[in-house]
Amino acid sequence: MIRAHIMPLTVLLPLVGAYFILLVGSKHRSLARNVALVTTGATFAMVCFITYLVSNQGTLFYHLGGWAPPLGIELQADPITAFLLLTFAGVSFFVILFAYDILPDEINSKVITRYYALYLVLLGALLGIVLSNDFFNMYVFLEISSIAAAALVAVNGDKLAMEASIKYLVMSTLGSGTVLMGIAGLYMVTGYLNLDYLAGALPQAYASYPLTVLMTLAMLTVGIAVKAALFPLHVWLPDAHGSAPTSSSAILSGLVVKVYIAVLLKLLYRVFPLDFLTTLPLQGSLLVMATLGIFIGSIMAIRQKDIKKMLAYSTVAQIGYVFLGIGLFSEKAMTGAILHVFNHAVMKSMLFLSVGLLIKYSGKRTIADLAGLGRVYPIPMIAFSVGALSMVGIPPLSGFISKWYLGLGALEANHLPFLLVLLLSSLLNGFYYMPIVIAGFFKKETVEIQTHKVPMGAQISLIVLIGATFFFGLFSNIVVDFLAPTVQGLFEVFGGGI
């Protein structure tokens, strides 16, 4: 039974968990975190099972309620989807594990049950977006995720977080509105919402209504770009990610931004044929925006004094890398983009979590105040250093692999300047990450640091994340081999590659 209905159950499980938490959480507060931990763990296990099925049987399809696609809702899991699912479920499980003992100190005890519920709702929405194979379903989950994410930012109710959250909400509503218009346009010209049917019907629709199809593509792309914080539509991100609680920042920066990229991938590579895309100024504008985002994000990150804000700006830059990979329209770059979605999810959540710990124990948020913390809190500081070095792209860490593929993709697509962009921006990454590592380990502390015991759950999850950074750097061929046929397929189906 489970095997047959695994996909909808995976989406449903966190949602049911959220409902359960709200049901019992008001009376038994300590139960909430256990339920959240178990639910995310079970979701992770189920996603692992889906991945196993996908790797054995190829792409999975599921028709909800037995209704066939043009009318019914379809879920689909191909290797890329499975990989993204694994990323989302895995990282969110380790974030919850990290927060097991830490969250109660950080978040007002009145709202903590609601926090866990929102977290699970967000997770369910993320999985739903990745799994669903039709636009309307996707849109519904998109809305759920943006509302839940905004609530996760504002959960503590302090002034900065409220302001950031409202900004986030307004911006992402703008984005959602644009996306909705785009979807409506597509439905209008083709009569379908299912991605495969859309792809089939689009050429004919384009012949009859070229302007409308173009308009919808533009609206979808721009709307997604707002939500994924592509420069210059990133203005909401630094505030929202910088002022949220630790675990929220980790999941927002690591996962929520990425899910829109998954949507964009589906849109660009599965719905619109490649030779059609190349006639538009889409590639140029994506590449330019990505490059500007990389540089301006990095420069703004260098200028920050607040460490969480710095990490948030770094996310803007890293999103630029992913968009660069998508915009290059080459196989290697595509692999690089998908790998970077995963690697950045692991690295950035690790960075936010370790920084959260350091801020919590030292009580300081500025970069200069982190001096000497490495000796007192070795594990968080090592986690930070590994993440930082990986961001700079030092082999054998995983960040190097995604940059390697992006760079080769840039060469493959005959865009040499973007290789230089990649190298130069790595240096900029070094400029803002290295001082913290140096200060943490080698600078003498100015004030005496109090020692606290780092909770077990936090230690375990940080160690696992460090291990993942090393593992996916050293043995990246596992992932690349898993993804390769699908990525090739994306380029073969339409246009036959460039």
Next chain:
Amino acid sequence: MSSTTSIIPLLLVLLPTLGAGAVVIAARYGDQLRSQVTNAVAFATFAIACWQFYLVQQGTNLVYTLEGFMQFGLRWQVDYVGAVFSVVVTLVWFLATVFAREYMAHEHHQTRFFAFWTFTLGGTVGVFVAGDLFSLFLFFEAMTFAAYVLVIHEQDPGSMQAGNVYLYLSVAGGLALLGVIFLLQFVLGATGFEPALHLIVEKGISPWLVVVMLIGGFGVKAGMIPLHIWLPKAHPVAPAPASAVLSAIMIKTGAYGFLRLLFVVLSVPDGHALFSFQQNFGYIFVWIGAITMFIGAIMGILNDSMKRVLAYSSISQMGYILFALGSGVLLGSRGAFGFAGAWMHMINHAFFKSFLFLLAGAVFLHTGELDLDKLGGLRKQMPFALGFFLVAAASITGVPGFNGYASKIVIHEAILEAYHILGWPSLLFLERVFVVTGGLTAAYISKIWIKTFFGKPKKDWSGVKDLSRSHRAIFGSYIAIVLAIGVLPQRAVDKLVVPAARLLPFYQGDLDHLGHVPFWGSHELLSPLISYGIAAAVLLLMWKFGKYIKVPRWLSVEYLVYRQFYNGCRAGIRGLIYLADTWVPKRIRFFGQTWRRVDRVTQETKAQIRRWKPPKVELVSPTDLMQKLEEVRYVELISTTDLLKKLEAARNAERRQVQVWRSREGELAKRIQRIRQEWHEREEQLEDRIYDVIEGVSREGHEQRKQTSFIEEIQKVLTRPVKRKFNPYWNTKNLGFDTWIVAVVIALILFVFLILR
């Protein structure tokens, strides 16, 4: 050449890398065991390197591949070049390790030092036995990051700053090297050392890009001017053993990279269409080498700290190596002498520079002083140190019978050969630069030993002891090495250089010629006399006029290039941020203000027009006026034109007065605006502070409330009347603006899509 798979190169890298862990574990059982383990690891590595050299000498290359490591596989390939240099690396490292035991005895963080020391050995020796560029890059980065800990060992502000410069430049260099790797992987499908220049050009990539990235990648490590700025900062602040290996071994990784890439990857056969390109960058290298060696030597003379002089000396000597490399590349297949000179100087410099740095460390260990102006008169207290120093000095200045002499003769031959074959006059000029630099080298080295061991003692040295027995043994073995190469230079060339040169497609006649380098010709034997003659002149000049020579701060590369670049970047970024944060919003606000201003001006003008009354004018008849004028003219006896001129002058004066007033007006208006702005800012600050205070008060209240008991709170909640709160945060400052920007951008993108498709 045949190649066999062998685990030895893997062991050579793995032993010190894992040995670092062993050092940490051994440190738990006491310092004694730790130093024994450190020495044992260093010695075992040396032994493996010797065994490997023995195997390679038999005529087989050793190859090992670790498949599946990061997808690419880690490759080791040891040919003659790698085998010789790994012996040199491990030997110098072993000697420095033995030296370090006594030197570091009173230092802090010894375990950290020795662990990273051993790990760095693994990375460094890995660079020389790597089989492809990617493996080389991996070891290179491992070495860079591990050596950072050695550089900042003291952890005082000076060494931290030096470490920063070292680290950032190294990371930048590593990324440039990564760029080369990307290109090689793209054109070759692998990163092995194979000729790839023609493939790169075929793909439409500019070969100059490759050369620039290469110079960026290895030039930083090699201390090439102007990328050298980290070197004179980082080498002096590290502990003496660390500076010895930094200066003697680690900068050679840069030279080694150039050697591999220039002679193999970027080389083309003579007569190929790209050969002129190869010649061009060879020529550039010769010039860079000449500039590096000359400026390095000058800076060596001008500095007064022993280790800084030696660090600049390293830059200068790396200049020799680059110079020889360039002259080899310049000649293509005739460049055997250039290759031989560079290769031989790499080996020789490794020995004598570590010798000198360790000696400087020994002097520092016993006197606690490195400043040449505070040292002096140590010859009675430290006769052994003086003796050793003279040997090292003879070696670096190229006195016959010591090893520096051998390589300098070969380099000199190389540049002369380039001149004879190509006949470019500039090459003859560079030969002169080479000779003069030899003199400057003699000058700064003589300055060190004269100022350290002779002259009046500046301090009371009575308690100073001479070198300990173990240190004497180390320096004794250095003397043996230096003399072995120096006394039998031809044998060294035959044994070390010619088999290495045979790996490359050099012209056979040149290789034969290498068998008969005129080491003992009369002209060659006289060269040290020239050097010391120049040195005597320079030192006399310095002694007479040295106090007048002060290098201005702005004349350093750091100031001229890096600081300006940094300032430029900073100003640019500031400008951008000003543009986005201040200028644009101001302009947007400006529209509103302008409209209001226009409105106000219109209102005022209207009011003025309403208020206007015709001025009262005395009506004078023209005849009266003429009469009056005539009267005036009559009284003052002036012509009408003069009168008119006067009138004109008066009018002009009046106009000028008006102008002056107007300018004042503008100034005044600006001042008023500034004051208004200041007030506005202050107001804002005050507002923020009030906000903060309010928030703080409310938070305190919250804290207090927390302390009250749960039941009380429940009661409060139950008794409190329900009221709706007004959320003050809806009125956020930036929100409106950002939303507008996003909306505008969306509109723009849609516009682009629809109109410009």
